[in-house]
Amino acid sequence: MTVVRRKVKLRGGALNSRRTFLEVVGGMALGLSFGGGADAAQGVDGSDAFVCRYDVERSIAHFDAAYYGAMTRRTTAAYRAKSEWVNRNNALFLRSALPGPTRDERLQRSVEAVAGLIGANADEVALCGGGTEALYGLIVNYRPLKPGDAIITADIDYDEMQHAMAYLEASRGATLVRIVIPEPSTTANILAAYEKALRDTPRARLLLLTHISNRNGLVLPVREIAAMAKARGVDVILDSAQSVGLLPVDVDALGIDFMGFSLHKWVAAPLGTGGIYIRKGRQQDIAPWLGNHIHPDTDIRARMPTGTVDFAARLTLPDAIAEYRELGPDRKLQRLLAHRNRWVEGAREIRGVEIVQPEEPGRYAAIGAFRLPGQKSWEDAQRVQREFIQKHRILVVAKRGLASGPVVRVTPALFNTSAELDRLVTAIHAERSLFG
Structure with a gap:
């Protein structure tokens, strides 16, 4: 950078x-x-x-802006137009009773635009209400965890994601290990802190990483830490709520299998939009959301809530991403x-x-x-x-x-x-x- x-x-x-x-x-x-x-x-x-x-x-x-990156005038206009369209067509749209593309086919355009933003395949991405929702789905439904396995989180991690890791301790019998990122937070100091945590925790199974801390803006060297964890058989869940749309994020380049992210921050999409990423071949390691069987277990959408959402916001994602690329x-x-x-x-x-x-x-x-x-x-x-x-x-x-x-x-x-x-x-x- x-x-x-x-x-x-x-x-x-x-x-x-x-x-x-x-x-x-x-x-x-x-x-x-x-x-x-x-x-x-x-x-x-x-x-x-x-x-x-x-x-x-x-x-x-x-x-x-780390809370909500306001939409541009153009994206606002697109969102307003789609809100009016959804309201005008109401259940006809929701039930796919209109001529032309079905509801899910229209939403698939948004999924493809979001997948392209992070270098993923469309079947590895599902839309959701934001980074917090996506990360809860990844953390609390992480299947490989066994009683006595250790999970690692740091002081720079987002509060709710630390709560989700603590939930694994309370509900699944995991051992929660908390680490402090040293100050000054140089690359060498950061890598040394994670290396020590992994070395001192032989039963580590899951590591929460925050790409950019919402507290002080620290950018972690994700690729290096993820490689370090993978070498020890430790899975990484990446919180990219503050990085997608701000920094280049490519899941292959970062070496990440699981990621949750927001789109209403640095992509400046409508409020309450985000995505979950699960690498192909790893979906069975994340259980469906509360036993969700609206979609098949092989469908990543089963890992997110399936209630009624702001469809206009999701339909606006291609517009927001197009302007993001144009800028x-x-x-x-x-x-x-x-x-x-x-x-x-x-x-x-x-x-x-x-x-x-x-x-x-x-x-x-x-x-x-x-x-x-x-x-x-x-x-x-x-x-x-x-x-x-x-x-x-x-x-x-x-x-x-x-x-x-x-x-x-x-x-x-x-x-x-x-x-x-x-x-x-x-x-x-x-x-x-x-x-x-």
Whole structure:
């Protein structure tokens, strides 16, 4: 992954020193203009090609794309049109009573588009409500586990997926092993941590890996860890909720047999869309969802709930993926990296502010996190989130779960502007003494 490094630029040039930074934010506090205008409309890369594609609320600067990546205007229009079509045809569509393609044939176009996104075959992918749903289906229905087998999870893993692993301990007699990813999270440190965990756990059978942590944005070297696990007979379930649509994800290149992922984050598909991947030949290692026999056991769709869903959202997936490809995955990533670098480099100039994210190229992407001076507890992190909303009209998110303590997460979106990123840095400076 190529990392773009960019100095935070306002009208006075790059912020190369703490003194320069403090002079600039001091001017902002007095209401002086150091940006905005064309730059605010155009964004970091000097082009409004991304910003103009979105119609989002601008009274609050929101940095929470890791939760929901808003649809573009075009995808929104496609979703609206498909919602109207589904409503107009209602049960005629659901019962495949219309002339032309059946309901499942129409949905198959979406499955094929999603499979192409991750380098999989269409019969290895099923649509679902998001990464959490997919990963629950993989984890709790993992068949090869026997009483006394060990399962491994880490502090960077998503809360609900850790809960699912703990469920295996409670319900299947597995031994749950929790590890801490060391900081600084260099590639060497990460690989050493997983190698030690696997070496010290001879009965390990299942390893949960998170491609990109939702807590601090750490990008794991998945291919290397998966190969390490496979050499010891340990299966890997990959949580790619934060990576599909943000980083290149190819299941063969990563060496992954099981994966759950979201599409409403970085692909910017309608809310509540995602997918489950099971490599051909491994489907029988994942039991059907709660004994689901609506589909045959040989059909991957049996591994997901089969209730009534938002069919319009699923029918819109080819539209969202087509626009994602049109925008250019590499171009999107470079813009998001530039966004990340802009606020991180500005915040790093502020005395006492801790950037809780690796610095090694390839170990981070768009998601980042910080701690204010003196910020220690979960209550402190929640207070930062409230203060930023109430005083600065900026949405950042308190996150806990890291062994090193709670953080405040920042996730820029494609629609964020340079002016909004600079407002964020100004707010961090303004609140640097929040805890004394």
